[in-house]
Amino acid sequence: MGTGPGAVEHLSDRARDALASAQVIVGYTTYINLIKDLIGDREVISTGMTKEKERCQQAVEAAASGRRVAVVSSGDPGVYGMAGLVLEIMESSGLLGKLPVEVVPGITSATASAAKLGAPLMHDFAVISLSDLLTPWETIEARLEAAARSDFVVVLYNPASKKRTRQIEKAREILLLHRQPQTPVGIVKNTAREKESVIITTLDCMTEHSIDMLSTVIVGNSSTRRAGDFIITPRGYRI
Amino acid sequence: MGTGPGAVEHLSDRARDALASAQVIVGYTTYINLIKDLIGDREVISTGMTKEKERCQQAVEAAASGRRVAVVSSGDPGVYGMAGLVLEIMESSGLLGKLPVEVVPGITSATASAAKLGAPLMHDFAVISLSDLLTPWETIEARLEAAARSDFVVVLYNPASKKRTRQIEKAREILLLHRQPQTPVGIVKNTAREKESVIITTLDCMTEHSIDMLSTVIVGNSSTRRAGDFIITPRGYRI
Numbered sequence: 001m002g003t004g005p006g007a008v009e010h011l012s013d014r015a016r017d018a019l020a021s022a023q024v025i026v027g028y029t030t031y032i033n034l035i036k037d038l039i040g041d042r043e044v045i046s047t048g049m050t051k052e053k054e055r056c057q058q059a060v061e062a063a064a065s066g067r068r069v070a071v072v073s074s075g076d077p078g079v080y081g082m083a084g085l086v087l088e089i090m091e092s093s094g095l096l097g098k099l100p101v102e103v104v105p106g107i108t109s110a111t112a113s114a115a116k117l118g119a120p121l122m123h124d125f126a127v128i129s130l131s132d133l134l135t136p137w138e139t140i141e142a143r144l145e146a147a148a149r150s151d152f153v154v155v156l157y158n159p160a161s162k163k164r165t166r167q168i169e170k171a172r173e174i175l176l177l178h179r180q181p182q183t184p185v186g187i188v189k190n191t192a193r194e195k196e197s198v199i200i201t202t203l204d205c206m207t208e209h210s211i212d213m214l215s216t217v218i219v220g221n222s223s224t225r226r227a228g229d230f231i232i233t234p235r236g237y238r239i
Numbered sequence: 240m241g242t243g244p245g246a247v248e249h250l251s252d253r254a255r256d257a258l259a260s261a262q263v264i265v266g267y268t269t270y271i272n273l274i275k276d277l278i279g280d281r282e283v284i285s286t287g288m289t290k291e292k293e294r295c296q297q298a299v300e301a302a303a304s305g306r307r308v309a310v311v312s313s314g315d316p317g318v319y320g321m322a323g324l325v326l327e328i329m330e331s332s333g334l335l336g337k338l339p340v341e342v343v344p345g346i347t348s349a350t351a352s353a354a355k356l357g358a359p360l361m362h363d364f365a366v367i368s369l370s371d372l373l374t375p376w377e378t379i380e381a382r383l384e385a386a387a388r389s390d391f392v393v394v395l396y397n398p399a400s401k402k403r404t405r406q407i408e409k410a411r412e413i414l415l416l417h418r419q420p421q422t423p424v425g426i427v428k429n430t431a432r433e434k435e436s437v438i439i440t441t442l443d444c445m446t447e448h449s450i451d452m453l454s455t456v457i458v459g460n461s462s463t464r465r466a467g468d469f470i471i472t473p474r475g476y477r478i
Contacts, residue, residue, distance in 0.1 A: 002350075010251040012243060012346060053476055076350040080474065084358035087471050088478045096467040103354035105346050107251060111241075111315040115342035119323035123374070124382050126365045126391060134475030135362070143363050143389045150385035151378070152365060228335040232326050235319065236373030237292055239327045 002076040002106020006192025007034045010107045018104050022070035026059040028052070031074045034193075056085045063099055076108035080129055080157055110155045113188035113216040116198045118230025120186060120218045125153035130160070130167040137167070144171050148178040153224065153233055156217040168211055175203055175219055184220040184231045187211055200231060241315040241345020245431025246273045249346045257343045261309035265298040267291070270313045273432075295324045302338055315347035319368055319396055349394045352427035352455040355437045357469025359425060359457045364392035369399070369406040376406070383410050387417040392463065392472055395456040407450055414442055414458055423459040423470045426450055439470060 001018045004010030011019075019025070019038055026045040045058050056071065063069045073081035083103045090096045114121040126147035132140060147154050154175065159168045175183075181204035189197045189212065199209050203219060211217060224233040240257045243249030250258075258264070258277055265284040284297050295310065302308045312320035322342045329335045353360045365386035371379060386393050393414065398407045414422075420443035428436045428451065438448050442458060450456060463472040 004251060009253045010344065012249040012251055014248045053478075076346070076354075078350055078353040078358050078360050080361065083354070084361035084471050084474055085476055085478075087358050087466060087469055088473065088476070091466045091471075092478045096469070103358065105249065105350045105354040107315070107344050107346055108350055111317055111344045111347055114317040115315075115322070115344040119317050119326050119342065121317050122319065122323035124365070124367045124379075126363070126386070128363045139390070140363075143391060146385040146389035146391075147365070150382045152382060152385075227326060227330045230326055230335070232323050232330075234327065235323055237324055237327070239292075239324075239331045 001070055001104035002073050002081065002108070003031065003035055004107035004192075005075060005109060005112040008038065009192055010112065012106065015104050015106060018102070019070050019072070021068060023067045024059070024062045024069045025072060026055055026062070026069060027072035028055070031072055034074070035072065052082060052085060056082055056089050059086065060089045060093060060095065064093070064095060073106070075112070076106045078103055078105065079108045079110070079127070109157065109191060109216040112191045113186065113218060116188050116191060117186035117200065117218060118227070118232055120153055120184070120220055120224060120231045120233050121155070122233045122235045123153060123221060123223070125155055127155045127157065129157040130171060131158040131164070132167065140167070141170070141174065144174045148175045151221045153221045154219040156219070158213060159215055159217045160211045161213040168217070169207055172203060172207055179203055179219070179222065183222075184224050184226050186218045186231050187215055189215045191216070200226065200229070240309055240343035241312050241320065241347070242270065242274055243346035243431075244314060244348060244351040247277065248431055249351065251345065254343050254345060257341070258309050258311070260307060262306045263298070263301045263308045264311060265294055265301070265308060266311035267294070270311055273313070274311065291321060291324060295321055295328050298325060299328045299332060299334065303332070303334060312345070314351070315345045317342055317344065318347045318349070318366070348396065348430060348455040351430045352425065352457060355427050355430065356425035356439065356457060357466070357471055359392055359423070359459055359463060359470045359472050360394070361472045361474045362392060362460060362462070364394055366394045366396065368396040369410060370397040370403070371406065379406070380409070380413065383413045387414045390460045392460045393458040395458070397452060398454055398456045399450045400452040407456070408446055411442060411446055418442055418458070418461065422461075423463050423465050425457045425470050426454055428454045430455070439465065439468070
């Protein structure tokens with residue numbers, strides 16, 4: 001289940017019900033802390049950031065033992081989240097179709113960040129993760145190139161981390177081959193959390209700003225323009 | 240503001256608050272009917288489907304006259320929704336930066352439909368509207384081609400209507416140039432509403448099923464596979 005961005009402000013009723021009815025709650029420690037008031041004294045399985053496979057395995061084991069389990073993702077669990085991993089582990093354990101399972105959607109960073117920036121996603125967009133831990137960098141580059149050339153608005157997830165800083169520079173270079181330097185870019189960090197920051201800049205200057213693993217970067221298409229404190233990608237209506 | 244898919248099940252707390260504090264509620268008649276229990280006897284401005292510009296103009300006029308207005312979109316208002324239109328009308332009326340405005344995100348069809356299908360969006364994806372009312376068909380074709388060639392999962396919004404049936408056939412042809420006929424495809428109709436339907440089929444056979452303007456179509460990438468009643472696009476973990 002997804003809790004949306006931030007803490008509980010964007011939680012849906014369906015997600016709140018799923019959380020309320022769970023006997024065991026599983027998640028990355030940081031996310032669990034964001035919703036701890038809703039968990040109370042129930043059993044929690046929480047682990048650090050790179051332990052997602054272990055977490056999902058423990059969740060499936062708990063469910064197989066007859067308990068009702070909620071695996072919590074920030075944002076939407078189906079967008080680079082835990083939904084696929086849970087289903088894959090259930091499949092490999094022969095539990096798919098035997099244990100009931102539901103994916104509860106949440107508001108994902110792409111649209112939560114877009115809302116903070118105005119309306120950059122009013123036209124076709126491509127969502128690309130710049131993390132090359134599980135994906136060959138050549139594949140990511142080819143997608144950046146294709147999205148840039150065919151004028152998609154581009155949403156970058158996992159744009160950078162402390163160790164991973166080269167990818168966002170390279171993404172900018174690829175996008176600049178097909179798009180004007182003045183193309184509006186939005187950088188939203190810590191959406192709906194403390195220390196939220198919203199920056200509107202340009203493709204040319206985007207990497208002068210701090211971009212980290214809690215940031216989502218949205219690069220406009222050829223019609224995206226700045227309007228006051230917002231970015232707008234026109235849908236095409238005559239105003 | 241976005242109400243998410245369906246009626247109120249996926250409404251976020253933030254959206255519920257925004258709706259509760261509005262003096263005037265503006266929206267497409269069908270959406271207004273879905274949330275009428277939350278509106279009560281407050282003023283409503285609702286119009287038919289092709290009248291979105293008129294609706295937003297009336298909303299901005301009501302706000303300019305000092306009232307607190309909620310413009311309601313199903314799903315997320317920033318994804319082919321009303322957010323851009325409201326901001327553009329405010330800009331052209333010289334009201335941007337003078338009247339307070341907030342975009343409240345919602346769960347969009349891409350991720351709500353994905354949740355019904357399992358986990359098809361675990362890797363990079365492209366969101367493309369097949370409506371050529373406001374966008375030249377050549378632009379849409381170029382995006383389909385680029386997304387197909389660089390192995391994006393593809394999410395199709397507005398895939399067809401009663402009059403517009405050729406586009407989904409053509410999209411299938413373009414995707415088949417770069418992807419196997421057996422590629423899993425999900426068709427989700429009326430997400431979280433009465434008469435919801437979830438179909439899992441293949442790229443080869445997708446147009447044998449009914450696809451209409453209330454459907455969202457998700458076409459897998461080269462690694463997407465069927466697992467029981469679900470579609471999974473592996474992120475790349477070793478299970």
